[in-house]
Amino acid sequence: MNGQEEVRLSRVERRKQDTRARILIAAESLMRSRSIDGITIRDITEAADVGHGSFYLHFKSKYEVLIPIVQGMAEELDTRLRGLLANLTDPAEIMAVSGRHMGRMIVADELWRWTLLHAAVPVQEMQNAIGRFSQRDFNRGHQTGRLLVNDVAAASSFALGGYVNCLMSAFNEQDAHQRIDDGVEIMLRVFGLSIAEAKRIAHQSLPILE
Amino acid sequence: MNGQEEVRLSRVERRKQDTRARILIAAESLMRSRSIDGITIRDITEAADVGHGSFYLHFKSKYEVLIPIVQGMAEELDTRLRGLLANLTDPAEIMAVSGRHMGRMIVADELWRWTLLHAAVPVQEMQNAIGRFSQRDFNRGHQTGRLLVNDVAAASSFALGGYVNCLMSAFNEQDAHQRIDDGVEIMLRVFGLSIAEAKRIAHQSLPILE
Numbered sequence: 001m002n003g004q005e006e007v008r009l010s011r012v013e014r015r016k017q018d019t020r021a022r023i024l025i026a027a028e029s030l031m032r033s034r035s036i037d038g039i040t041i042r043d044i045t046e047a048a049d050v051g052h053g054s055f056y057l058h059f060k061s062k063y064e065v066l067i068p069i070v071q072g073m074a075e076e077l078d079t080r081l082r083g084l085l086a087n088l089t090d091p092a093e094i095m096a097v098s099g100r101h102m103g104r105m106i107v108a109d110e111l112w113r114w115t116l117l118h119a120a121v122p123v124q125e126m127q128n129a130i131g132r133f134s135q136r137d138f139n140r141g142h143q144t145g146r147l148l149v150n151d152v153a154a155a156s157s158f159a160l161g162g163y164v165n166c167l168m169s170a171f172n173e174q175d176a177h178q179r180i181d182d183g184v185e186i187m188l189r190v191f192g193l194s195i196a197e198a199k200r201i202a203h204q205s206l207p208i209l210e
Numbered sequence: 211m212n213g214q215e216e217v218r219l220s221r222v223e224r225r226k227q228d229t230r231a232r233i234l235i236a237a238e239s240l241m242r243s244r245s246i247d248g249i250t251i252r253d254i255t256e257a258a259d260v261g262h263g264s265f266y267l268h269f270k271s272k273y274e275v276l277i278p279i280v281q282g283m284a285e286e287l288d289t290r291l292r293g294l295l296a297n298l299t300d301p302a303e304i305m306a307v308s309g310r311h312m313g314r315m316i317v318a319d320e321l322w323r324w325t326l327l328h329a330a331v332p333v334q335e336m337q338n339a340i341g342r343f344s345q346r347d348f349n350r351g352h353q354t355g356r357l358l359v360n361d362v363a364a365a366s367s368f369a370l371g372g373y374v375n376c377l378m379s380a381f382n383e384q385d386a387h388q389r390i391d392d393g394v395e396i397m398l399r400v401f402g403l404s405i406a407e408a409k410r411i412a413h414q415s416l417p418i419l420e
Binding site for chain 1: 364365370371372379388389399402405409
């Protein structure tokens with residue numbers, strides 16, 4: 001490949017990334033302004049000022065365009081959580097505080113709710129969006145022996161599926177935070193904590209996010 | 211309503227139920243003979259010898275037609291399990307044996323696998339197909355204090371979502387039965403069993419179904 005081709009390739013690539021970013025920004029803005037169900041792909045491409053076909057170079061559906069948006073929210077929350085969690089040393093407490101704050105963000109956000117309710121295969125995308133952070137915290141707790149599981153793969157998929165399903169059951173609850181915390185309590189049991197300790201850690205005073 | 215109208219109504223109703231039954235039988239037969247992804251609604255209505263539009267009076271999609279089929283399988287398994295479970299008195303053991311056999315049936319069946327992988331909202335349909343039976347066994351254990359949870363709704367949705375997600379993680383495992391049993395072990399922790407007891411009950415010799 002000579003220098004000229006490299007420049008041309010990277011220009012194409014840059015343009016493609018720019019189109020993708022414009023679609024994401026337009027989609028999020030539209031979806032926060034009116035009912036997601038009523039928004040068409042054409043509404044999104046018109047708002048983004050890109051060709052209708054360009055959408056399908058990047059995403060297969062309205063659902064797929066939401067994945068990077070909610071994933072970005074999870075990453076942003078994780079960054080903010082890092083400060084809060086830096087003061088904690090117990091991996092069980094770290095997972096509980098993460099799970100409780102993540103749950104509060106998810107049930108409060110229309111885009112997250114829609115994505116979870118329309119996830120055809122929640123596992124993989126959600127693994128990326130939610131599971132990645134908890135995986136890191138889990139690994140630390142597992143290595144030190146604070147979190148006890150016999151089969152890490154089974155425990156991870158069980159905890160993730162259980163957590164997400166419990167969050168979804170909180171969507172229509174009057175006291176969604178209570179349901180989230182009860183779900184986190186159960187998650188701690190999955191990770192081997194005793195009934196009494198899981199209860200205490202899941203319901204103790206939750207440090208506030210700055 | 212006079213007698214004649216009643217007869218007419220019930221004839222319409224009978225015919226509707228007959229159409230539905232023929233669609234279900236044709237769909238199951240087709241889906242067991244070739245790749246589900248390649249089967250169209252038209253393939254199903256032709257095999258069932260019903261009008262194309264009739265399909266949509268009963269089902270919205272290929273996914274929806276699978277729900278009563280897999281639900282029927284779960285019911286049939288449950289009936290067979292009843293005999294086996296009649297000898298057991300411990301609700302934790304009953305749930306473990308149910309969960310292990312149900313999991314083995316699900317991972318071995320193409321229709322079940324496809325349904326779970328394409329479930330847009332797994333919660334409700336799966337609650338009907340899987341959760342109903344375990345709910346009954348759970349209630350018994352909960353009333354006697356053998357199974358200990360603080361929030362029944364949270365524990366039920368967590369256990370169901372976790373169990374299903376763990377089953378799905380078993381689809382591509384060499385030793386799917388091992389993964390299922392590990393998932394059942396975690397489910398028993400969710401229901402308040404100690405680490406040691408959950409392990410013992412989930413992995414003890416599994417009674418064979420007649």
